Amino acid sequence: MLRIRNLEAGYGKLKVLKHISMHVDAGEIVTIIGANGAGKTTLLSTIAGLVKAASGEIAFKGKDLRTLAASSIPALGCVMVPEGRQVFASMSVEENLLLGGHVVRNQGKQVLEELLGHQYDLFPILRERKGQLAGTLSGGEQQMLAMARALMARPSLVMMDEPSTGLAPLIVKGIFEVIVRLRDEGNTVLLVEQNAKAALAIADRGYVLETGKVIVQGPAQDLLGNRDVQRAYLGREKIEV
Amino acid sequence: MKRIIALLVACLLVIAVELLCSWTGTLYYLTQMTMSAYYSLLIIGLCVVMGYAGQISLGHAGFFAIGGYLSAALTTRNLLLFHDSLLVRGLDFAGLLVTGKDIYGGALVVVTPWAACLFAVLVAATIAFLIGIPVLKLKGHYLAMATLGFGIIIYRLALASSYFGGADGISAVRPFPLCPGLSVSGGPSTRVENYYIAWGLVLLGVILLRNLINSRIGRALRAIHGSEEAAESMGVDTARYKLYIFVLSAVLAAIAGVFLTHYNGGIGPSEASVMKSVRYVAIVAVGGMAHLWGALTMSIVLNFLSLRGVFGTYDDAIFGTILILIMLFAPEGILRINVGQKLLSLGGVFKKGGRKD
Numbered sequence: 029m030l031r032i033r034n035l036e037a038g039y040g041k042l043k044v045l046k047h048i049s050m051h052v053d054a055g056e057i058v059t060i061i062g063a064n065g066a067g068k069t070t071l072l073s074t075i076a077g078l079v080k081a082a083s084g085e086i087a088f089k090g091k092d093l094r095t096l097a098a099s100s101i102p103a104l105g106c107v108m109v110p111e112g113r114q115v116f117a118s119m120s121v122e123e124n125l126l127l128g129g130h131v132v133r134n135q136g137k138q139v140l141e142e143l144l145g146h147q148y149d150l151f152p153i154l155r156e157r158k159g160q161l162a163g164t165l166s167g168g169e170q171q172m173l174a175m176a177r178a179l180m181a182r183p184s185l186v187m188m189d190e191p192s193t194g195l196a197p198l199i200v201k202g203i204f205e206v207i208v209r210l211r212d213e214g215n216t217v218l219l220v221e222q223n224a225k226a227a228l229a230i231a232d233r234g235y236v237l238e239t240g241k242v243i244v245q246g247p248a249q250d251l252l253g254n255r256d257v258q259r260a261y262l263g264r265e266k267i268e269v
Numbered sequence: 270m271k272r273i274i275a276l277l278v279a280c281l282l283v284i285a286v287e288l289l290c291s292w293t294g295t296l297y298y299l300t301q302m303t304m305s306a307y308y309s310l311l312i313i314g315l316c317v318v319m320g321y322a323g324q325i326s327l328g329h330a331g332f333f334a335i336g337g338y339l340s341a342a343l344t345t346r347n348l349l350l351f352h353d354s355l356l357v358r359g360l361d362f363a364g365l366l367v368t369g370k371d372i373y374g375g376a377l378v379v380v381t382p383w384a385a386c387l388f389a390v391l392v393a394a395t396i397a398f399l400i401g402i403p404v405l406k407l408k409g410h411y412l413a414m415a416t417l418g419f420g421i422i423i424y425r426l427a428l429a430s431s432y433f434g435g436a437d438g439i440s441a442v443r444p445f446p447l448c449p450g451l452s453v454s455g456g457p458s459t460r461v462e463n464y465y466i467a468w469g470l471v472l473l474g475v476i477l478l479r480n481l482i483n484s485r486i487g488r489a490l491r492a493i494h495g496s497e498e499a500a501e502s503m504g505v506d507t508a509r510y511k512l513y514i515f516v517l518s519a520v521l522a523a524i525a526g527v528f529l530t531h532y533n534g535g536i537g538p539s540e541a542s543v544m545k546s547v548r549y550v551a552i553v554a555v556g557g558m559a560h561l562w563g564a565l566t567m568s569i570v571l572n573f574l575s576l577r578g579v580f581g582t583y584d585d586a587i588f589g590t591i592l593i594l595i596m597l598f599a600p601e602g603i604l605r606i607n608v609g610q611k612l613l614s615l616g617g618v619f620k621k622g623g624r625k626d
Contacts, residue, residue, distance in 0.1 A: 098502060114499040127500075
């Protein structure tokens with residue numbers, strides 16, 4: 029579904045991503061883990077078109093995303109849940125969702141209503157709060173709103189940037205359960221996480237990013253057992269050695 | 270429902286003011302109310318650009334002047350000398366010219382007001398479109414400076430060009446006949462009908478903008494205000510929507526310019542001046558940025574007072590002061606101010622040297 033080859037990108041002269049190659053197939057959860065500054069968010073932003081790629085290729089369902097404007101990518105079915113939620117604070121929950129449905133605007137009111145209903149079923153708390161301003165929701169609720177808003181576009185690939193940031197462990201568990209449910213319903217998820225253990229526990233495959241390069245990749249279970257990964261990202265050094 | 274009630278109340282207030290004025294024999298107030306209404310048309314457009322889409326423009330007096338000046342020039346400048354040129358012949362063929370007599374009794378050939386009005390608004394829209402494409406890529410003070418530059422250019426052009434009358438501007442602009450028996454013109458005999466023409470136009474503008482704000486486009490605009498990147502990643506073509514609303518507000522400004530010019534029977538370069546743009550921004554800020562009715566209310570109050578000469582020669586100074594005070598004490602607008610709380614924190618502002626949040 030998504031195929032990245034030799035991708036280089038960055039900000040000005042600073043190259044953050046160095047020759048990244050990876051792929052995501054339909055129906056799987058792929059996670060990208062790595063420390064702060066490894067380039068995880070830059071990678072997602074580059075796929076989403078917010079950061080321009082310097083070289084390499086990004087093919088999504090056979091289309092080259094590099095030449096497209098950020099605003100035309102969601103219509104292809106590739107939607108991002110940005111880091112730190114970024115819900116529109118001064119708009120109501122429902123307005124946020126309707127905005128997420130911006131790309132399906134020409135398919136009629138009924139489609140929009142159906143999509144709204146689907147998100148409310150997935151996140152019942154949002155139905156209760158639909159008239160409330162998004163800025164007044166709790167962190168966990170905002171994360172759910174950001175996810176539901178992305179799902180309004182009926183994406184074939186959902187990219188999530190650190191959904192666990194700043195949330196209580198119990199809430200994170202709930203969010204991750206929803207991600208698994210999304211996969212089970214046939215969605216494809218590209219999940220960027222610092223919480224490597226939790227991410228690998230639900231993912232099918234994973235990539236470990238370090239200073240802009242993919243250093244290890246493989247099935248999530250293998251990565252969980254990989255010594256280097258454990259030492260660097262799972263904090264098991266003392267136990268294992 | 271709430272929207273309809275608000276609109277009904279506004280209509281009733283418009284009628285009430287007229288009745289009150291005719292009852293108390295102060296119909297001359299309606300002249301300033303009419304002029305305030307035309308300025309308000311510009312201000313509600315600017316309110317959507319600033320408050321909802323989160324962009325700033327210090328050049329809206331420029332669009333107002335483009336509308337006013339072009340309409341004034343086309344309906345007063347004699348085309349008799351050029352009557353052989355292809356353009357004038359074409360205009361004549363299309364029935365867009367009228368003949369008359371100038372003040373010395375000479376023959377006069379000018380463009381009809383309708384055609385002039387349409388042309389003026391079209392030019393304003395085109396210019397807004399063309400400068401909007403590069404300028405709206407800027408943010409914050411950079412956008413303010415670029416639009417300020419545009420405003421200054423229009424002001425200097427109006428002042429420098431003899432076609433537009435230089436420092437004198439254009440006077441003796443003819444009335445604008447909307448339909449038989451109804452025309453936009455000053456003077457005591459048509460005062461009441463012009464008051465209703467102006468307010469009808471403003472309320473139409475409010476209806477248009479209200480519907481826009483509550484539509485998909487409005488949601489997209491508010492999302493742009495929230496975070497342009499987040500809006501982009503929702504599939505909102507931010508550049509297009511910003512341009513769209515910028516052009517729309519320029520069109521409203523140009524229409525206001527056209528009508529007010531025909532109502533006043535003239536236009537001068539002060540209408541294009543940067544202080545006018547600052548005044549419009551100040552009024553939108555006083556009204557509470559994302560608050561259409563607030564902007565409208567404050568626009569009427571402040572424009573009316575200013576036009577009545579209450580502020581005297583300190584007019585511009587007053588509007589500058591208002592802008593400073595609003596930014597310091599009521600950035601949410603004067604209608605949302607919590608007076609008691611503000612008074613309590615008043616001392617604090619001076620001690621701590623500014624707002625913390």
